[in-house]
Amino acid sequence: MRIPTESLGTVTDWRDGITWSAGELAAQASRTAQHLIDIGAGRGDRIVIWHGGSGRFFGDLMGVWKIGACAVCLNPSTTEEELGRIVEFVSARAVLDDGVTRLDTELPAPVFDSNAFGIADDDVAGESNLDDDALILFTSGTTGTPKGVLHSFRSLLARVALNQAHIPRPTRTRTLSVLPTHFGHGLIGNCLTVLLDRQDLLLAPATNLDVSGNLGSIIDEHRISFMSSVPTLWKRVLGSVPPPKKGTLARVHVGSAPLSADLWNGIAEWAGTRDVVNMYGITETANWIAGASLADYDAADGLVGDMWGGSAAVLDAEGNVHAQGEGELLVQSPSLMLGYFQLPEQTDAVLRNGWFHTGDIGLIDAKGTIRLTGRQKYEINRGGIKVHPEDIDLLLERHDSVGEACAFALPDEIEGEIVAVAVTSGDGSTINPRALRLWCAERLAREKIPSRWFVVDEIPKTDRGKVNRDNVAAYCMDMES
Numbered sequence: 001m002r003i004p005t006e007s008l009g010t011v012t013d014w015r016d017g018i019t020w021s022a023g024e025l026a027a028q029a030s031r032t033a034q035h036l037i038d039i040g041a042g043r044g045d046r047i048v049i050w051h052g053g054s055g056r057f058f059g060d061l062m063g064v065w066k067i068g069a070c071a072v073c074l075n076p077s078t079t080e081e082e083l084g085r086i087v088e089f090v091s092a093r094a095v096l097d098d099g100v101t102r103l104d105t106e107l108p109a110p111v112f113d114s115n116a117f118g119i120a121d122d123d124v125a126g127e128s129n130l131d132d133d134a135l136i137l138f139t140s141g142t143t144g145t146p147k148g149v150l151h152s153f154r155s156l157l158a159r160v161a162l163n164q165a166h167i168p169r170p171t172r173t174r175t176l177s178v179l180p181t182h183f184g185h186g187l188i189g190n191c192l193t194v195l196l197d198r199q200d201l202l203l204a205p206a207t208n209l210d211v212s213g214n215l216g217s218i219i220d221e222h223r224i225s226f227m228s229s230v231p232t233l234w235k236r237v238l239g240s241v242p243p244p245k246k247g248t249l250a251r252v253h254v255g256s257a258p259l260s261a262d263l264w265n266g267i268a269e270w271a272g273t274r275d276v277v278n279m280y281g282i283t284e285t286a287n288w289i290a291g292a293s294l295a296d297y298d299a300a301d302g303l304v305g306d307m308w309g310g311s312a313a314v315l316d317a318e319g320n321v322h323a324q325g326e327g328e329l330l331v332q333s334p335s336l337m338l339g340y341f342q343l344p345e346q347t348d349a350v351l352r353n354g355w356f357h358t359g360d361i362g363l364i365d366a367k368g369t370i371r372l373t374g375r376q377k378y379e380i381n382r383g384g385i386k387v388h389p390e391d392i393d394l395l396l397e398r399h400d401s402v403g404e405a406c407a408f409a410l411p412d413e414i415e416g417e418i419v420a421v422a423v424t425s426g427d428g429s430t431i432n433p434r435a436l437r438l439w440c441a442e443r444l445a446r447e448k449i450p451s452r453w454f455v456v457d458e459i460p461k462t463d464r465g466k467v468n469r470d471n472v473a474a475y476c477m478d479m480e481s
Helices: 022-038 055-066 080-089 153-166 184-195 209-213 215-221 231-237 261-271 344-350 389-396 433-441 469-480
Strands: 011-013 046-049 070-073 094-097 111-113 133-140 147-152 174-177 200-203 226-229 251-254 276-282 287-293 303-307 311-315 325-332 355-364 370-375 380-382 385-387 402-412 416-425 452-455
Touching: 011 055, 022 055, 046 055, 046 080, 055 070, 133 153, 147 153, 153 184, 153 287, 174 184, 184 200, 184 226, 184 276, 184 287, 209 215, 209 231, 226 231, 231 261, 231 402, 251 261, 261 276, 276 303, 311 355, 325 370, 344 355, 370 389, 380 402, 385 389, 389 402, 389 416, 389 433, 402 469, 416 469, 433 452
Parallel strands: 011 200, 046 070, 046 094, 070 133, 094 111, 174 200, 174 226, 226 251, 251 276, 380 416, 416 452
Antiparallel strands: 133 147, 276 287, 287 303, 303 370, 311 325, 325 355, 355 370, 380 385, 402 416
């Protein structure tokens, strides 16, 4: 059983305007597969792809899968030192790049420019099984022990099929991806879901400021009907970028970070559709596993709706599992990862008794509707009282003067931890932390009111557009040193 690499949609690169047809993608896949077979690679081997966000990337990815090998998709900006560490860690058989970056050091595996691959045999392919390793996506660890999420062909195909079943096909005829192709939200949800259904994909990376600054006109020009993104993009777009005018945008997904009710409603107004869906998904479940659309719900902070296949439950403080109530969110899904590559202890810590322990705190009501309220990892323990920083972020971002907010813990001799927060200006005006604190005091319990305030030009984010609160804390403390 293989991914259907010969029956794809088209991929257009917004940067150069070049479109890769289904036939051209299939031809690149065959060339890549032939080259890998020629060097002795095959089923079970791991092939690193060190480029992304292009038609060639998808051709190479399909080529890896044609021979039954496992693709290791890396951020193209991964440094040579990080690349070498990961190549060695996964015992990669080869590294594929696009010839743009020239290496100054030798890697533990040969590097090939996929632009230069020659003619392939007509029926080049290898053997594979549904439960073979198919994909490794790294979520952390490029400076230490890499943490790679390992998916099988079965989990990927299950996730794509469930996505297709929950997103009406007419709404995704022309899809825009502004996300990187080396993590699940962009690669699996935004791209493979449509490409494997023979639909058309436009790649326009949001890291290019021309994309966010012209988002409405890009949607109109390319008749985009579906897109997915992170809240950060919309915070840049709303209020400064003209909306689309032609009415083609039918559905919008937002995920990978908490979405406030105000921002949710603002996106719907800008996009001209109520089918704006707050998505919940993690790399370990091959992206989306739940979603709530404004076509079905009123906007509410943390609301992520119903499961898209599988089951959800909560784990209470006593270690009991319940179908409804509040606690750590547990999920079962046909798209669940095999585990963390070569990290059995970390795998066993999150895969227990048939459930994946997400580390997210949530509520499940009697109808099975899920609402996220925080994350265990970033809980702030203020004198024994647990504070979820997401609550503070979402409240502050409702204030007219605040663009973005990120709350985090700082150590304190008396209370153990206190609440600190970094804020950016929303309208270019000067932020008054004292006034903001008084404003918060009218709306938050005492233990949630930030004790330390940092006014910053920008809140640092990962290459995936996510906020790492530990990084923000370090950034703010460096400002003071």
